[in-house]
Amino acid sequence: MARRIRPMILGGALSAIALAVVLVTPLVIVVGAAFVPTASLGISSEEWVAGAGAGRAFRYVLDTYGHHLAVSFEVALVAGALAIALGAPAGLSIALAGRRRAARVLETLLTLPLAVPGLAAAVALLGAYPGRGGDLGLLVVGHVLYTLPYAARTVGEAARAQELDRVLEAARTLGAGRRHRFRLVAWPALRRALGSAALVALAVSWGEFNVTFLLATPSSGTFPTALYLTYTTNSFPVAAAATTLLLAGLVPLVLLALKVGAEPEQGA
Amino acid sequence: MAKSAKSSSLAPAAPAALFVGAAFVWPLVRLCAAAFAKGDEAAPGIVRLFTDAYDRRALGHSIVFSALVALASVLLCLPGAIALARGRFAGRSLLRALFAVPLSLSGVIVGFLAVAMLGNAGALPSLLHASWLRGSAFTVGGLAAAYLYFEIPRATLTMEAALAAVDEGLLEAARTLGARPWQVARFVLLPLCAPAMRAAFGVTFAASLGSFGVALILAARYSLLPVELYRAFTGTLDDSLAAAMALALAVVAAVVLMAAHRGRR
């Protein structure tokens, strides 16, 4: 059987490799451009600010957009924590509720934000809560909206995969109290899923642009909005350096997430 | 087996549900209201979206362009997805990682990558000595290439996950029954892959429709709804039209996603 299928698999594998090369090459070129000093037009105004020489581009990015980096960290941590605090219990209780109608409805409700483009959700959010644009709180809300569904889904899937409802029921009949059931049964089973959800939440928040672009102001901008500024107002080396810094945060998060079985997805 | 007397409570899900209600459902309701309100203009935004030639064209462009590129990405990525799902070869996890990283990139970065590669001073025209590629990033072709960039990982990984359940035995059975390779492909393989392809189309179409960052950086005269939404919302302060456009994007994306996932358990 494998004999006949193998040529197809081979062709498919080659196709996948080719596509992967197409995807990765621009990233490699851009990161390379950030480190290899090439004569580039438009760097003069940046040299006025950050001096010349090696590492100029990175120095400029940290000088001018350091605040955006700090905001990104803050928002990612807060949004990630909230996503887990809200989403994990929700995902678990939905999984344990079995086939109940209410559980199905809740599950659909919690994944609904993912079905709608970020831009539309941001416009809706600003329309419903006017005068709060630029509020860091609203920005966090926007980020949680896109990370909470993942947290709920990841935890729920893990609970279902391990038939946690049966295991917990067994533990209950054997006399284990609530706290024991949580600490000795649920927590170990879901630890990995929680880690995965946290990583996905951090990765999604760190790279989020569409919602943030509409919700942020100059002082509450995240690093991706700083990237937009570099793309439109800075030289290519600085834009490349900023992109590299973003990737430096994103790639480890994504690779770690992959290790625990998750694939963070960002709205385009 | 009798259902346990202590039925599992859904109370822990309440905070999350309240949050989604307040931060998503309620705003969408307000959005509908705003889209149907007249505001300062002669007609409600939802009416003007369909009666104004330019805005209608932007809506049409977005839907048609997204659909075509999504279809292309699904067909392009199917062989690769099959290999990732069914193949057992070294480097599979590396390959998957190479798709996962671009998947996590926001559109604005993809737009920048497109300019870096295909702009007037782009890397590809220089490296390949192909001057006809210069500036192609800002053409519709360049736009399509950029859209394909973020659709390829989505299509591949979505189909890979869905193809895991395909029963290869059916292919072998068809062959033993005397079917020729093209018949196996057309009458067995493709129908087996169809749910996965449908799901991938839904996901890539929705992602393209809502794509803002790429269009913001690359779209020149080719109007697209997300950019027009941005203009209406931030520039001309036409809240009713902006709401109508946002609603249109949300509804079309949600409908296509739901239709694409139907038929999967």
Place this chain on the structure above:
Amino acid sequence: MKTAFIAITLISVSAFAADDVVIQYDCIPNYANWGGVTALYKKKTGVTVPPDPKGSSVAMAALEKEKAAPRADCAYYSGAIGVAAAQKGLHQPYKPAGWDKIPAGLKDKDGLWWTVHTGTIALVVNTRALGATPLPKTWDDLLKPEYKGKVTYDDPTWGGTGFTFVYGINVLKGGSATNWKPGLAWLKKLDANVTRYPRESIYNDVLRGEVAIWINADGNGYKMKWVDKGPVEVVIPKDGTVSMPLVMGMVKGAPHAAATKKYFDWLLTPEAQGEFARSFFRPVVAGTLPAELAQKFLPDAAYAGVKNLPLAEMATASDGLKKAWLGEIGKK
């Protein structure tokens, strides 16, 4: 690992505690050297003025939207839009130190807006991108078929420089503050040669040759030529052009009013004015343009045909003209 986590949290929290910030809408780093000016101010006083990509009209729209709870402290605009914003009641009066140094026609008598520096609408041409095609010398040259796909000007509903050009060309072609027909007709002809109407700064695009002819402020062109050493020439059309004062206004209800006033005071000092001059935008305070920079401008003779249009009229006409442009050209 844990310490790193705590450190990051503390650093990010402290970044928020910092209240020494002035929010300026429309603070594009490579336009009129706002990058250098704000960096200098931070070095002197520790106060951060973060970059903001909003164009003049977008800044005004944002201020209107945030009227009930202002987020911005001040805004920078092309003159026409700044005056329009003041007319809409979005500013509060404040006359910075050095007020008397500003010529009479370039400031509001109550202090609602004032000019910080000026530019002139000109053609910024990347000669390498233009190739063999000759440099345009007049506005009507741009209508010729050989410039097809080579002309760009900023979306006038978005940024102020583009609007100043649209209003200006209307006047140059025989129109007035109330009669926009000549200008719009001419722009419609030009539309055939225009590649796109960008809504973000394309300074670097022009420098790199992505765009051949950018109708924008002359200062940007001079900077590209003399500082960035790009293959750029500035052309002031022979049939005349318009000057563009660039103005600042303090937002009504500014969250950091005291800091903003200090910032405004500083912007009129020779130090700040000289820093603007490095980008070839003419400082409003006389005597702050260094001689070696002054001689890099085109000779005064080239500037003979520059018209200084009354800002109040431009401001009153702005909403209507923007809408008309959208209807005729932008949304076609």
